[in-house]
Amino acid sequence: MDTKVIAEIANSHQGEVDNLFKLIDIVSKSDAQAIKFQWFKYDHLATPDYKYYEDYKKLYITQSDWDKIIKYADEHSLEIWVDVFDEWGLELLKKHQDKIYGVKLHSTIIQSEFMINNILDLNKPLIIGIGGWHDKEIKNIINKISKNNNDITLMHGFQGYPTEITDANLKRIKCLKDNYDFPIGFADHTDASIDLAKEIPVYAYFSGAKVIEKHLILERKKEFYDYYSSLEPDEFETMIAKLKEAEKINGTCKINKAERQYLDASLKAVASRDIEKGEIISFDKVDFKRTSSSSAFSIQELNKALPLVSNDFIKSNSSIDKESTYTPNITIAVVCRLKSTRLPKKAIKPINGVASVERVLLNTLEVKNTETVLATSTMKEDKPLENYNLDGKVDVVKGDPDNVIKRLLKVAEEKESDIIVRVTGDCPSVSPKALEFLINSHLNSGADFTMAKQNFPVGLLGDIYNVNALKRLLEEHEDLEYTEYLLFYFKNNPDYFNVNIVELPEEYQYPEWRLTLDEPKDLEMFEELYSGMGAKERAVSFFEIKDYIKSNPDVIKINENVGLKWRDVKEKVDEINEATTF
Incomplete structure (x- = not known):
């Protein structure tokens, strides 16, 4: 049972040692985890003229008897808690500290610096009775005690015997739970003769109480000390049984197995529209309906399985299952040739x-759940690139020298790719984390094409294409002169392709920085940057680069005046846009 039940013995032993042994037997046979005793000696607690002095004398149990009682309770594997009311009880606590689990601090003890300091020195779990205390008072005592001991339970409960129902004030438990970062308990002193005495602890549990303290007596009808609110053994068992039932009813934050099985059997994944073979399946292409198909994914199963690709045509309203789908194969194609004239x-x-190209490869190899290839041409002039493969860690795929689409499809054919991430070979600082962000967005959107808004450093990213979309572009449009600027064919035709344009997180937004290699000034900047960082043959994150540039701002100024023809020259931009718009 998760709820801790403490059997409060208090004075129900009537000063008889045999009664204590009997009460320990009863508690140990129940599902209560703990028992609590009150320790005091009459002449340490009160003066002879005090009205209850003679009662205290009758209730007094000697130290030697307590030695036997503590040993007996410990042998019965009970958590032993104590209330200590005077220095006599404090000495007894110190004597048995190895067997005492915790201490409840009575409001009178809290006022004694001597008693509090000695109890705190023992480093025991504490229960603080806060019935009737204002929040300011609670905060003051917590501040005082928690400096030395943070293992505290705040115990709500009206101390009057018996407690009127209207004084139980169980709503206070939720308020305490919301305001204090400690477990909340409830000490019940309701009239034990009414049925509600066995129910109120259950209500307290539902209000948020983690600990229930309830008085236990052998026989209430004799009207001995503490009989008002004390349950008899069979009543105590009934209360615990009700608490156990309450825990079952309350359940957990998790969906239980039966509920999940019902839901899984009720709703299954079906296509919300026709899905073509090779198309990436995202949630916007799926409905969940009742269907006779037992193999279709449940909501939970599809959540775990996505992203997926259809391995055949899936008609609208048809089931989506393992047989009709597979996990997409993602390939990063580092597109590279040696024909540059500005920087041969x-x-x-x-x-x-x-x-430079191996720096690109080192970074793309860090992208999770992908494979990197170097995509060059069949031309003799590009043959030297075959030797720049990180000692065989990266495959080299040779394809069409001029048509980048054909070259990417050659990569897709050899690697059985469903998705191609195109990264150009002039991006030595391409960011693995930014690529992962872009890939996740692509998969979640189910788009044909994904790129980032142009508010990041040139050279930081690539762009993403579904292989099916590349095939469709090549099959339906023969005259494609600008495949070097491949992304324009997609972003300029959103009616033809499902285009996903993503804004990168703010930490990447440095559009004024130039991290691409195309001019001598770029090479000068990169040499200064990487030598300054001490970066040899290893992947380098954008955040490492960013930190270095912020500390050494002159580095990025080296190539700040170098422009991009396709972005900065209006005539060139207009020419590309016109040629790539259908």
């Missing part, structure tokens, strides 16, 4: 001892 053979220029 820029791809193999060393940057702090590592070829």
